[in-house]
Amino acid sequence: MAHSWRFLVQGLTSLLFLCARADEYVRPPPSPLVLLAHDKPASHPQQVHISVVGSDGMRVSWVTDDRSAPSVVEYGTSPGKYTASSTGDHTTYRYFFYKSGAIHHVTIGPLRPSTTYYYRCGRSGDEFSLRTPPSTLPIEFVVVGDLGQTGWTASTLSHIGSTDYDMLLLPGDLSYADTQQPLWDSWGRLVQPLASARPWMVTEGNHEAEALPLPVVEELVKPFVAYNARWRMPYDHSGSTSNLYYSFDAAGGAAHVVMLGSYAAFGEGSEQHRWLERDLARVDRRRTPWLLVLLHAPWYNTNQAHQGEGERMRAAMERMLYEAQVDVVFAGHVHAYERFTRIYDNEADSRGPMYITIGDGGNREGLALKFIEDHKSAHLSEFREASFGHGRLRIIDETSAVWTWHRNDDAFATVRDEVWLESLAAAAKPGLAPSPPPTGRDIDEL
Numbered sequence: 001m002a003h004s005w006r007f008l009v010q011g012l013t014s015l016l017f018l019c020a021r022a023d024e025y026v027r028p029p030p031s032p033l034v035l036l037a038h039d040k041p042a043s044h045p046q047q048v049h050i051s052v053v054g055s056d057g058m059r060v061s062w063v064t065d066d067r068s069a070p071s072v073v074e075y076g077t078s079p080g081k082y083t084a085s086s087t088g089d090h091t092t093y094r095y096f097f098y099k100s101g102a103i104h105h106v107t108i109g110p111l112r113p114s115t116t117y118y119y120r121c122g123r124s125g126d127e128f129s130l131r132t133p134p135s136t137l138p139i140e141f142v143v144v145g146d147l148g149q150t151g152w153t154a155s156t157l158s159h160i161g162s163t164d165y166d167m168l169l170l171p172g173d174l175s176y177a178d179t180q181q182p183l184w185d186s187w188g189r190l191v192q193p194l195a196s197a198r199p200w201m202v203t204e205g206n207h208e209a210e211a212l213p214l215p216v217v218e219e220l221v222k223p224f225v226a227y228n229a230r231w232r233m234p235y236d237h238s239g240s241t242s243n244l245y246y247s248f249d250a251a252g253g254a255a256h257v258v259m260l261g262s263y264a265a266f267g268e269g270s271e272q273h274r275w276l277e278r279d280l281a282r283v284d285r286r287r288t289p290w291l292l293v294l295l296h297a298p299w300y301n302t303n304q305a306h307q308g309e310g311e312r313m314r315a316a317m318e319r320m321l322y323e324a325q326v327d328v329v330f331a332g333h334v335h336a337y338e339r340f341t342r343i344y345d346n347e348a349d350s351r352g353p354m355y356i357t358i359g360d361g362g363n364r365e366g367l368a369l370k371f372i373e374d375h376k377s378a379h380l381s382e383f384r385e386a387s388f389g390h391g392r393l394r395i396i397d398e399t400s401a402v403w404t405w406h407r408n409d410d411a412f413a414t415v416r417d418e419v420w421l422e423s424l425a426a427a428a429k430p431g432l433a434p435s436p437p438p439t440g441r442d443i444d445e446l
Contacts, residue, residue, distance in 0.1 A: 031151025036189040042066040044125035047188025049195035057109035075119035098181040135252040144390040145332025145359040146173040152362030159413035172205025172296030203259035205296040255290040262296040280324040285425035289398040298331035302375040305368035325424040332359035336386040399426040
């Protein structure tokens with residue numbers, strides 16, 4: 001019966017696709033899972049990914065089935081010639097009957113900016129290469145949420161990797177393992193080609209919690225156990241006590257990126273609330289013209305999916321972001337794309353952040369297809385579309401940046417939305433004017 005229902009739904013969707021007008025774009029149903037096996041020796045690294053640590057370090061993380069493999073990274077600026085090495089540590093975790101391989105974390109550096117390094121993990125297996133981010137502007141971020149591991153995920157990753165960028169930001173919902181721990185391993189192998197070459201900075205979503213609301217197992221299965229073990233972020237460098245929220249600088253401090261935890265306590269008096277207040281107070285906007293925030297559950301959302309789920313966090317933290325002159329707030333969770341104007345407290349405000357929902361990476365749950373036409377925030381929503389894709393924020397200088405959203409059109413990534421931004425901090429400085437957009441393109445391409 002379940003198979004018959006699935007075939008009926010797929011048939012109706014295909015019919016809708018065929019009957020649509022030629023100028024309409026109708027997204028087909030999600031693709032099946034893409035499951036990648038590890039077919040190399042147990043000591044060979046897999047699931048390799050990197051993340052920035054401080055101003056000139058990089059954390060290299062990987063997994064080996066051999067739990068006695070060394071936590072060592074050899075690296076240099078020429079292929080096969082390693083002039084330096086660093087040693088780190090490894091951890092394992094259990095989730096009921098599953099036991100992970102050795103999860104290694106090694107910080108290498110100091111590294112030069114905008115430089116390609118070649119490296120090998122654990123003195124075994126393949127050589128990888130990475131490029132460090134620039135120490136000055138311009139810098140380009142890829143932003144994508146709710147990735148998963150479907151055929152649409154593979155399409156998104158292919159489009160991201162087909163052009164250059166400096167760093168990837170992911171506002172939650174990584175593997176969609178949802179307690180099936182081998183899916184964490186498969187997802188790590190799927191993203192390895194990109195995640196081993198450019199730093200991936202992530203924060204948690206609801207699918208990372210993997211908590212079971214049963215008193216008998218609460219002590220055996222801790223929330224976020226797999227996420228915290230596998231995706232260790234530089235939280236301690238920003239004074240945070242939790243891997244679920246942290247911040248870091250990019251482009252030599254020209255941009256400050258805050259990764260908030262939608263599923264860690266955030267109310268007034270909570271540790272995350274106090275940490276955010278301290279972190280924002282330390283940002284000197286005279287040397288840091290760009291301030292970005294990422295979180296999972298959106299504070300503004302006109303889609304039927306997940307209505308109101310970010311409201312309590314908005315009420316607790318929005319004022320701090322407004323007073324700090326945050327430029328953009330990125331969210332995931334809703335499986336569609338939506339861009340709002342600058343907002344504060346449910347009203348358009350030129351001094352508030354621009355809010356962008358980018359939860360359209362390619363997850364197995366499919367797209368959130370229905371927007372609420374008469375939603376109270378509809379007049380604040382400037383562009384929305386339920387399609388898979390990714391976004392790019394290119395910060396050009398201390399005054400100007402350009403944001404583009406790229407929809408997955410099969411073999412191509414089509415730019416469907418583009419807007420130029422002026423830094424709020426720079427706008428407050430006398431005598432500074434934003435750089436003009438390239439000639440021949442509209443400032444706001446809708």
